[in-house]
Amino acid sequence: MPANQPSSPLYIGLMSGTSLDGVDGALAALPDDYAGGAVQTRASAYVPFPDELRAEMMALQTAGSNEIHREALLANALAEYYARCVKDLLDQAGLAPGQVTAIGVHGQTIRHRPELGYTRQTNNPALLAELSGIDVVADLRSRDIAAGGQGAPLVPAFHQAVFASPDTVRVVANIGGISNISILPPLNAETQSSMPVSGFDTGPGNVLLDAWISHHQGKTYDNNGDWAAGGKVLPALLEALCDESFFSLAPPKSTGRDLFHMEWLRTRLGQAGVPDSPSHARDVQATLAAFTAVTLADAVARYAPDAATVHVCGGGACNAFLMQQLQAALDERRQGIAVHTTAALGIPPHHVEALAFAWLAHRFYVRRPGNLPAVTGARGDRILGALYPA
Numbered sequence: 127m128p129a130n131q132p133s134s135p136l137y138i139g140l141m142s143g144t145s146l147d148g149v150d151g152a153l154a155a156l157p158d159d160y161a162g163g164a165v166q167t168r169a170s171a172y173v174p175f176p177d178e179l180r181a182e183m184m185a186l187q188t189a190g191s192n193e194i195h196r197e198a199l200l201a202n203a204l205a206e207y208y209a210r211c212v213k214d215l216l217d218q219a220g221l222a223p224g225q226v227t228a229i230g231v232h233g234q235t236i237r238h239r240p241e242l243g244y245t246r247q248t249n250n251p252a253l254l255a256e257l258s259g260i261d262v263v264a265d266l267r268s269r270d271i272a273a274g275g276q277g278a279p280l281v282p283a284f285h286q287a288v289f290a291s292p293d294t295v296r297v298v299a300n301i302g303g304i305s306n307i308s309i310l311p312p313l314n315a316e317t318q319s320s321m322p323v324s325g326f327d328t329g330p331g332n333v334l335l336d337a338w339i340s341h342h343q344g345k346t347y348d349n350n351g352d353w354a355a356g357g358k359v360l361p362a363l364l365e366a367l368c369d370e371s372f373f374s375l376a377p378p379k380s381t382g383r384d385l386f387h388m389e390w391l392r393t394r395l396g397q398a399g400v401p402d403s404p405s406h407a408r409d410v411q412a413t414l415a416a417f418t419a420v421t422l423a424d425a426v427a428r429y430a431p432d433a434a435t436v437h438v439c440g441g442g443a444c445n446a447f448l449m450q451q452l453q454a455a456l457d458e459r460r461q462g463i464a465v466h467t468t469a470a471l472g473i474p475p476h477h478v479e480a481l482a483f484a485w486l487a488h489r490f491y492v493r494r495p496g497n498l499p500a501v502t503g504a505r506g507d508r509i510l511g512a513l514y515p516a
Contacts (some may be wrong), residue, residue: 135167135491138215138260139484140208140231144303144382145332145441146183147346148174151211152480153226156488162287162313170477171214173207180346186223186236186248187383197236201250204234209257222257223516225409230487230511231262232479236384240276244268251514263487263511270497275504278380282308282325282501284482289471290323294434297426298468299452300479301442304382305331305422308501309430322500324429327378329370329421330386331442334414336386342407351447356414357408363398367391377429384446415448415456423455425448431460439468443475486510 134155142149152159153174156165182200185195216223229256233247251264267277285298290313298308305328311321328349329367339348372381391414392402400406406512427431436456453465461512467475489496495507 127329131455134166135227135488136221136225137227137484137487138212138229139480139482139487140211140229141479141481141483142175142204142232142234144235145336146175146180146234146303147441148172148189149207149211150476150480151215152477152484153221154213154481154484156170156485158492160488162249162290162473163480165288165476166483167473169215169218170474170480171211171218172476173211173214175207179203179207183218183234183236183248187387193420194234197248200234201248202253204248205250207252208254210259212254212258217234226260228261228263228487228491228513229254229258230266230483230485232266232483233264235382238278238380238384240271240278243271245271245277251512255514255516259516261516262514263490264514265512266483266486266496268501268504269508269510270504273504273506273508275497275499275502276378276380277502279306279308279325279327279501280497280510281306281479281482282323283496283498284485285497286310286313286323287326287479288473289437289468289486293417295430296350297430297433297436299328299422299426299436299438299442300440301331301418301422301438301445301448302440302479303331303333303336303419304327304386305442306380307422307425307430309433316368323498324377325340325498325501326425327380328425329373329381330418331416331440332418332445333383334385334391335418335448338407338411338414341388342404347441348411348445351415351445353408354411355447357410357412359416360400360409360413363394363400363410363413364416364420366394366398368420369397373421373424378501414446415445417453418442418448419455421457422452426456426463427459433463436463436465437468437471438465439473439475439478441476443467
């Protein structure tokens with residue numbers, strides 16, 4: 127470990143997700159004997175991606191010419207942006223690289239095919255270690271897949287550590303590009319254990335919303351859901367969107383852009399008889415928000431019927447229209463489930479995923495499992511990640 131390590135070790139988490147918008151970073155203090163509860167966040171940062179980098183990440187979501195070369199160049203570019211985020215965090219906290227134990231970095235997912243035994247997060251952790259002067263823990267999903275798991279979602283283990291209640295069932299819903307939920311049973315205060323945590327991807331979060339508004343308005347996202355709020359939900363289209371076999375699969379399950387993309391959406395538009403035209407565009411956006419909300423609410427109602435609250439993190443927490451749709455969809459299925467953001471539990475929604483990858487780096491360093499087999503379907507607990515020393 128670094129020579130000038132403070133008494134409470136510090137870890138950095140970096141996350142760039144399915145929305146392709148930029149890098150979220152968090153610096154957290156996690157002592158070696160950390161067993162759950164509050165996480166001390168020392169700094170947070172966000173570095174947006176430029177349009178050309180975002181376009182290349184999107185292009186690599188599908189097979190294309192010279193993609194091995196292009197992916198390698200993208201990985202190098204990503205390492206530069208990750209390093210900028212690390213520098214911002216260090217500057218905010220007034221720290222030198224040697225005072226941080228490790229960086230946990232997710233990388234940018236361009237393929238997720240656990241049914242074929244692999245997931246691919248574009249990254250160059252060796253370059254990030256060189257640029258930052260800090261050990262890097264990366265490739266955090268492959269070990270779980272090697273053990274027969276989905277490699278996703280990984281955040282429920284972190285959600286359990288920081289958000290579990292002593293007396294009520296809580297659901298944490300991460301609405302990023304893809305939505306996933308963590309179902310957290312009451313935590314026994316004496317034993318610090320609970321019934322098994324469950325969690326899985328519920329379907330699209332912002333991925334189709336972002337793609338549709340980009341297609342029609344050239345914007346990267348629908349700020350506050352204001353554009354969707356001016357449309358009306360189209361029942362026939364909503365029914366066509368929900369007619370996807372993924373939603374009937376039992377957990378463990380995960381998904382991504384490999385399934386939910388613009389061509390998938392265009393097929394559903396055709397099934398519902400909705401033209402891809404400016405006159406229908408806002409109604410489609412409103413329906414896509416309802417689609418995210420309904421599929422998430424269906425999952426909560428089916429697998430967490432006793433939940434008292436749903437706490438939302440990720441970019442979807444900033445979409446007021448989507449949050450309203452989620453509350454309405456839950457109310458239709460069972461009265462009394464309140465929707466909040468994770469800010470009510472002490473962590474701002476946009477910090478949660480980055481902190482989760484700082485936590486996963488910590489788990490690697492203290493040689494403790496980072497996965498939950500009940501969530502991913504792996505054959506057992508596994509230590510996740512690979513180390514790239516500074």
